[in-house]
Amino acid sequence: MINESLAATSDTLFSIAVGLYSLAVVAFCAELAFGGRTAPARQLVAAGGGPVEQPVAPAGGADDEPARARRWGMVAMALTALGAVVQAGVLLTRGLATGRLPWGNMYEFGTAVVLVAVVVYLVLAVRTPSLRHIGIFVLAPVVLSMVGIGLFLYASAGPLVAALRSAWLAVHVTTAILGFGIFFVSGIASVMYLVRSRYEAKVAAGEQPMSRIVHRLPGAAALDRTAHRTAVFGFPIWTFAVIAGAIWAESAWGRFWGWDPKETWAFIAWVVYAAYLHARTTAGWRGRPSAWINVVGLGVMVFNLLYVNMVSTGLHSYGGLN
């Protein structure tokens, strides 16, 4: 049943993907290192008289960066893209080896979520080049997640348990993966926003924070917008995933909703993201408070994956770790 050589190929590709992402992190570091020390000071002067829409330090975009830094940035992007292709290969070979959709346990689910996050980042960086500079903050958690998934969540290629043999696997789990991957990038953008907005507040107060990394980040407004737009994109997908899960639960477990721990945390995540979308249009909650809600949302998603599968007992016990 299981094609062992394809399964072994999948595991090798996983290691290669981790390697490529690690190299991408190094390249992003090199980009920062060659970013030039004079840039911040020059930028700040320019920022003082900037247009009203972007009061402080516009994104450390392509115009002011040294060619060497730019080249390293491109190398990093290429490595990231290559890593994503290889990681897609991990899932493809797993799927071929087992003859089923490659998201039947936590190892496969986690790998797919990270892949979606990387692809979302790539799409954002291609569409809005200044967002490339959050690369190291996306890729570093990606590498950490991949290492964690490989070390602690690994499950060898095997058939699906009976309960997962349903067409709803393709619908429910796929959308859950998409939603999670998108929220992953959204949460990171909000963290970056929190860092950057403090930096901009300091700059506005006349201080000279000498953090080159933060200086090279896109402007706070752009980060906030990115976080919001990705969350807006992810929220209906997550809503659909929860509804599809309920429909599946109705035919698999005898009820569409039963406050199983996984259901409860999916609901909590939904409420937190709903609160985030409301907060961004509510006076007194815009900006940093709403960004914190988004960060909490990502925390809930991670908790739902790890704690609920590994510690609590519930019906969603398909992790493949026991």
Place this chain on the structure above:
Amino acid sequence: MTTTVERPAAAPPPPSGPSSARRAGSTLLRWWRSLTAMRTALVLLFLLALAAVPGSLLPQRSLSQSQVTGYFADHPDLAPVLDRLYLFDVFSSPWFAAIYLLLFISLIGCVVPRAVEHARAVFAAPPPAPRHLHRLPDHASVDSGLPGAATLDVVEEELRVRRFRVVRREGRYGPELSAEKGFLKETGNVVFHLALLALLLGLAGGKLWGYEGSILVTEGDRFCNTFQQYDNHSSGALVDAGDMAPLCVTLDDFKAEYEENLTAASFTADIQYGLAGSASRDTTIGVNSPLRFDGDRVYVTGHGYAPVFSVTFPNGDSFTDISAPFLPAETQTMSSEGALKLPDVPGSDEQLALQGLFAPTGSVQGGVLTSVDPRPLDPQVAVFVYEGYLGLDSGLPQNVYSLDQTQIDRGNLTRVGQANLSVGESTTLADGTVITFSGVRQFAAMQVSHDPGQVWVLVSAIAILVGLLGMLLLRRERVFARTTAGPGGAGTVLVVGALTRGSADTAPRFTALTDDVAAALARRARTEENPRT
């Protein structure tokens, strides 16, 4: 509602009737406003998320009564305190209900005025242009060689092509134009929030009129949809037992299939079903494919083995083909535990019982039976035989699947034998009773569910999603334009401003609009200068 009663009493002594009523009214209005404010809704959303947390971290009665019992045993001091706070019944607790009811009142207060407003806006003309168009987020001025009215004609045409609703007015500051489109965005918002309310109603209705019963059925056995027959059942407050569909189900055959690595591949049950008194039909149900019949659903939620015994008594009487379900203690190997109780022993006042272990594929090492495979390849039992008083008529409820330990501890039940048996093997007790392990049957854990609200909930959920998509992906745009005489009275200056909700990058679209308008104006001006003959 209680606030209406309490508030006047809490108010300071009224100087006169009408003013105190007015004050109470204004206090209520203030409360209502703050309850329906977005800020309150946000706080309530957080409270709801927070309130759900203990429901996933502590064992819940609705999910597993035995885990709650275990928690009480492990934390004898803490558990009663938690129980008083409803922390083992979080999702049916009054404080959880309080939060979501407040949230839904807040939601009603928010969405109903909004829906009314929106309905009015759909039928009303777009609002007049603001005085200072250049203060709008997107704005531009275009010089036009045409007179004011003709210039606005061109703008109107461009906007109508873009499917805007356009209205022209002779405003205080000159001839002006207002246009808008994207009502579906706000419609989506209203639909989303109303559908949330509908979903809650469907959920509540399903809880009130729904029921659920579960039963273990051994191959060859039959059960009907009545609460008396179920091992466990729960039902809503408004369920009338007489209205339950008289559905009867017979389990003919149960099959469990496994992959090479013993991963469960499928569980299927061949059943006959039908309403009592009418012909029955055959079907196969299994994991992910329940039977849906007349508003009821029949599920297979688990399975196990029921070893079959024959007992021949010293007086020659015998029971053949008696079995009891043994509950799986371990799902990997289907090693199972259970008891067979014989309260009526022919020719004796003593009752008889077997209790022990069943292994579908047995392996005996050092006299201890374990199971090595979930499939019934070599079924074996390891049983203790007890004789005495089972305590079935003591009035206390007893677990069907095990003997009452207190009867054993009191010496009412004494062990009279033990044996490891393969199929066909027997053991003989001291009094001459022969117990034969004659075979094995499978049982299925079946569940019948009835939830009249679930279609309503599904429709609401789809409406939520559709509303959400409309709300998040569409944009509402308003465009205003006004013409004024050019500097020195020569030509016309067209000022255009736009206000967009639901989109970040409005500039490119606005630029495209004004470019098109400018090009159309230039074209029109040319044709009017050189009219064709």
